[in-house]
Amino acid sequence: MKKGIHPKYEEITATCSCGSVIQVRSTAGHALNLDVCGQCHPFYTGKQRDVATGGRVDRFKKRFNVPGVSK
Secondary structure (H helix, E strand, O other), X not given: OOOOOOOOOEEEEEEEOOOOEEEXXXXXXXXXXXXXXXXXXXXXXXXXXXXXXXXXXXXXXXXXXXXXXXX
């Protein structure tokens, strides 16, 4: 590789919201904050999280009694 044209590739710390700390190498140059990692992601843990069910469309249908929606 040519000298002086590539970004520094250094070791940084990635911290997950679950508390796990991972040492990775990156060109970012600063610590990263992760939302999910392999230790807390539902796919890897087998646990499901409750996601906000229903939205604006469901609320509209309930409000105006649109057929096909249970109350």
